[in-house]
Amino acid sequence: MNCKPGFHVGHQGQQGFRPSVRGIRATRWLAILxxxxxxxxxxxxxxxxxxxxxxxxxxxxxLVDGPRAIAEGPARDRVLWQYRTAxxxxxxxxxxxxxxxLDEALLTLQGIHGPNPExxxxxxxxxxxxVKPFIGEPYERSMAYIYRGILYWRDGELDNxxxxxxxxxxxxxxxxxxxxxxxxxxxxxLEALATAKLGGDPSDALRRAQTNVRGATLPPLDPxxxxxxxxxxxxxxxxxxxxxxGEQLRFRTAPSPVKSARLQVAGLTVTAAPVDDVNxxxxxxxxxxxxxxxxxxxVFKDTAxxxxxxxxxxxxxxxxxxxGRKSAADEAGAxxxxxxxxxxxxxxxxxxxxxxxxxxxxxxxxxxxxxRLPPGDHTAVVEFLGPNAQPLSDRxxxxxxxxxxxxxxxxxxVSDTSTTPQHQ
Amino acid sequence: xxxxxxxxALLMGSLWLTGCASSGVKNPSGVPVTRLNPDEQGFVAGxxxxxxxxxxxxxxxxxxxxxxxxxxxAPTPPVVVLDPVENKTRFPxxxxxxxxxxxxxxxxxxxxxxxxxxxxxxxxxxxxxxxKREGAVTASADPQVQEFKGADYFLTGTLxxxxxxxxxxxxxxxxxxxxxxxxxxxxxxxxxxxEVKKQGLEDAAYR
Numbered sequence: 001m002n003c004k005p006g007f008h009v010g011h012q013g014q015q016g017f018r019p020s021v022r023g024i025r026a027t028r029w030l031a032i033l034x035x036x037x038x039x040x041x042x043x044x045x046x047x048x049x050x051x052x053x054x055x056x057x058x059x060x061x062x063l064v065d066g067p068r069a070i071a072e073g074p075a076r077d078r079v080l081w082q083y084r085t086a087x088x089x090x091x092x093x094x095x096x097x098x099x100x101x102l103d104e105a106l107l108t109l110q111g112i113h114g115p116n117p118e119x120x121x122x123x124x125x126x127x128x129x130x131v132k133p134f135i136g137e138p139y140e141r142s143m144a145y146i147y148r149g150i151l152y153w154r155d156g157e158l159d160n161x162x163x164x165x166x167x168x169x170x171x172x173x174x175x176x177x178x179x180x181x182x183x184x185x186x187x188x189x190l191e192a193l194a195t196a197k198l199g200g201d202p203s204d205a206l207r208r209a210q211t212n213v214r215g216a217t218l219p220p221l222d223p224x225x226x227x228x229x230x231x232x233x234x235x236x237x238x239x240x241x242x243x244x245x246g247e248q249l250r251f252r253t254a255p256s257p258v259k260s261a262r263l264q265v266a267g268l269t270v271t272a273a274p275v276d277d278v279n280x281x282x283x284x285x286x287x288x289x290x291x292x293x294x295x296x297x298x299v300f301k302d303t304a305x306x307x308x309x310x311x312x313x314x315x316x317x318x319x320x321x322x323x324g325r326k327s328a329a330d331e332a333g334a335x336x337x338x339x340x341x342x343x344x345x346x347x348x349x350x351x352x353x354x355x356x357x358x359x360x361x362x363x364x365x366x367x368x369x370x371x372r373l374p375p376g377d378h379t380a381v382v383e384f385l386g387p388n389a390q391p392l393s394d395r396x397x398x399x400x401x402x403x404x405x406x407x408x409x410x411x412x413x414v415s416d417t418s419t420t421p422q423h424q
Numbered sequence: 425x426x427x428x429x430x431x432x433a434l435l436m437g438s439l440w441l442t443g444c445a446s447s448g449v450k451n452p453s454g455v456p457v458t459r460l461n462p463d464e465q466g467f468v469a470g471x472x473x474x475x476x477x478x479x480x481x482x483x484x485x486x487x488x489x490x491x492x493x494x495x496x497x498a499p500t501p502p503v504v505v506l507d508p509v510e511n512k513t514r515f516p517x518x519x520x521x522x523x524x525x526x527x528x529x530x531x532x533x534x535x536x537x538x539x540x541x542x543x544x545x546x547x548x549x550x551x552x553x554x555x556k557r558e559g560a561v562t563a564s565a566d567p568q569v570q571e572f573k574g575a576d577y578f579l580t581g582t583l584x585x586x587x588x589x590x591x592x593x594x595x596x597x598x599x600x601x602x603x604x605x606x607x608x609x610x611x612x613x614x615x616x617x618x619e620v621k622k623q624g625l626e627d628a629a630y631r
């Protein structure tokens with residue numbers, strides 16, 4: 001292996017820069033291997049780039065960007081945009097749009113069982129987790145069901161609303177620690193209320209809600225209420241990747257400037273404390289199976305990198321020891337350097353990054369008020385209150401609504417980011 | 425040089441195999457949804473109500489209803505009204521679809537042994553009757569006579585579910601129970617049920 005003039009400058013005089021036939025062959029093999037490695041790496045990186053194709057440009061208006069991203073963006077982000085757009089539509093009182101989007105998202109969510117080629121790719125070494133179609137972490141799935149349940153209630157389908165609240169709780173039922181499994185409060189309370197209104201026995205669901213509630217008092221279960229007000233406020237959880245290679249999924253929670261809400265309607269004033277904390281739900285799920293896979297990817301990346309370093313170093317030592325005397329050490333040294341380079345390429349191509357796509361317009365807190373109001377037109381004013389129970393002036397919402405003489409309940413949805421005034 | 429290539433390939437292969445990221449994960453590719461008999465021991469927990477369940481349940485109920493004496497031996501066809509099914513499962517569904525299929529099955533197979541009333545069309549029917557009473561449209565009979573029929577029986581049902589979710593997967597058992605209720609006495613003159621249990625496991629990327 002005395003073929004590399006550049007490697008053996010000190011022997012120019014002896015060799016005269018004339019490589020042997022064997023050296024030429026070895027050089028060719030080396031070139032072929034390096035080329036193959038380069039092509040492989042390029043293919044891997046190109047594939048990843050293709051799989052990360054961007055959606056259409058964003059305008060900042062989610063009700064424009066969302067439908068466009070759903071129609072024209074990557075299929076793997078479709079449910080993500082359906083979630084985001086549905087939440088925005090709810091806050092603008094566009095309940096039909098929210099209903100359609102949530103139905104489509106939940107259809108995908110319910111059909112996720114069994115082998116999925118895209119999900120399989122997310123487990124492969126050379127693809128990041130984010131290549132899988134997004135369906136969200138359990139807290140995100142639960143929120144999709146909660147929103148859909150509220151819409152079913154608006155439509156007078158109490159049993160389907162109850163089904164959604166049960167599914168919301170169900171999505172949260174495989175937490176690592178059983179203490180945090182199925183510990184949403186509002187879905188259980190609403191399941192109990194729906195069951196009571198349907199003439200069933202609400203005691204189980206009510207008991208679960210009362211057991212899990214923290215820092216708030218649930219209203220008494222009253223099947224005769226005819227106005228339900230769903231309140232949400234504060235910024236929801238966001239995801240980030242931690243760990244040396246970004247292989248650990250973590251949640252970032254910002255403190256909410258809104259701590260509670262106050263509803264004024266028909267001469268009544270009701271203060272609503274949070275009954276559910278979405279941030280708490282996001283951070284108490286525990287480890288995922290995918291975290292184990294990403295951890296393995298990270299270990300592989302580290303190992304391949306270390307092996308590459310060792311092989312290159314060992315190869316270089318052998319090559320130097322061979323001193324271009326056509327020895328076996330020369331060949332072995334070159335082989336080790338090649339293997340080391342290949343190993344470094346593999347390490348570079350390994351992608352252990354956790355998927356940080358998030359339903360980023362979720363609220364932090366959920367709350368609820370129930371009322372019994374006389375039929376007719378009403379106007380509700382909702383003030384969102386700061387830490388000292390002072391109203392935050394830019395967040396007061398006004399909702400006009402009509403209570404029918406008979407028939408379905410009136411269901412109001414008010415967020416601290418809702419447009420105002422609204423007719424619901 | 426061949427040995428060099430071979431050793432490089434072996435080294436790369438070893439790295440590849442030892443670095444398999446899914447190692448240690450049970451069923452990393454997931455398990456497809458499998459339909460089981462309700463009394464069969466499953467390995468995990470399940471999924472929702474699908475068209476094959478609807479067809480099987482509605483067929484069974486329609487056959488069962490036709491066999492009861494109140495229908496089979498009735499001197500005049502009994503009049504039946506559909507009362508919406510109550511969904512007690514965790515799956516939001518179009519619950520009318522079960523009764524619609526049972527009604528269609530009975531109407532097509534019973535050859536007039538049962539008469540169903542279109543109570544879900546009452547608003548339209550009343551509007552038409554009023555138009556006839558006002559003389560705005562023609563009538564083939566005296567529109568002042570009350571001809572809307574009352575029910576002899578109500579056909580209704582409930583869908584109930586038991587769901588389980590663990591790290592091993594999801595399981596759903598659904599009990600479909602239907603009843604024919606005598607409108608005069610409130611007696612349940614017929615009841616039948618069907619059960620479906622399903623279980624599945626999503627890809628490890630979602631667990």
